[in-house]
């Protein structure tokens with residue numbers, strides 16, 4: 001008799017435990033709209049289990065209606081491209097922390113690599129996005145080239161020849177902006193210059209760059225910029241004529 005009471009008590013606890021288990025993980029859920037042409041590839045079933053395993057967030061995929069975010073053609077943050085169309089993630093519910101986790105994963109290195117590694121019949125299904133033209137357009141719209149010219153001179157001009165204004169004052173071994181401008185991927189390099197050597201050791205972009213290594217002497221004259229100021233510099237750089245081997249550095 002006592003044993004049965006014990007058994008029933010035990011079962012009740014066990015059942016409650018099982019019931020509580022999924023309830024807890026179900027609270028970490030979000031919804032994602034994925035356009036049918038992407039769903040049809042099967043990538044959703046490939047990538048989302050990997051995400052859920054890593055972050056404990058379950059994702060309900062819908063193909064229409066309300067969702068916290070959408071993976072759609074020309075979405076805000078481009079993730080991959082297929083057949084010449086860029087697909088990206090647009091977040092609708094900024095207050096959904098689980099969508100934020102998904103967005104960070106999907107638009108970050110790991111998520112992108114997972115999606116690009118998806119194969120069907122041994123063939124990659126998606127390509128890395130082509131974003132240069134789009135970014136260039138955005139930069140021209142957003143940055144203020146006139147302000148950028150002043151900033152380039154004050155923040156970069158002690159090492160780089162940034163244009164006619166300091167043609168005689170750069171450091172000879174440092175590439176001029178005109179030379180950098182002649183590279184196909186100049187835009188990516190400028191947008192990320194703070195991560196490219198030698199800049200990390202002396203560049204501060206609040207909320208973006210990591211603090212300097214405390215075990216090393218701090219830089220004597222750090223370059224401090226906001227992202228907005230960097231956009232201005234990039235807009236200015238877009239107006240610099242690319243260097244042409246053999247002709248003098250020119251800019252307008």
Ligand code: HEC
Nearest residue numbers: 155156158159160174175180189190193196197198223233
């Ligand atoms: C203290 C000197 C110094 C300052 C200040 C400086 N740079 Fe540089 N930068 C360099 C040197 C040196 C290189 C060449 C590095 C190399 O060849 O590996 C370089 C290279 C670059 C490159 C190409 C990087 C690559 O790896 O492709 C970009 C883009 C760039 N700088 C942008 C900037 C911008 C924008 C600023 C100002 C906000 C700036 N730099 C300020 C020294 C400087």
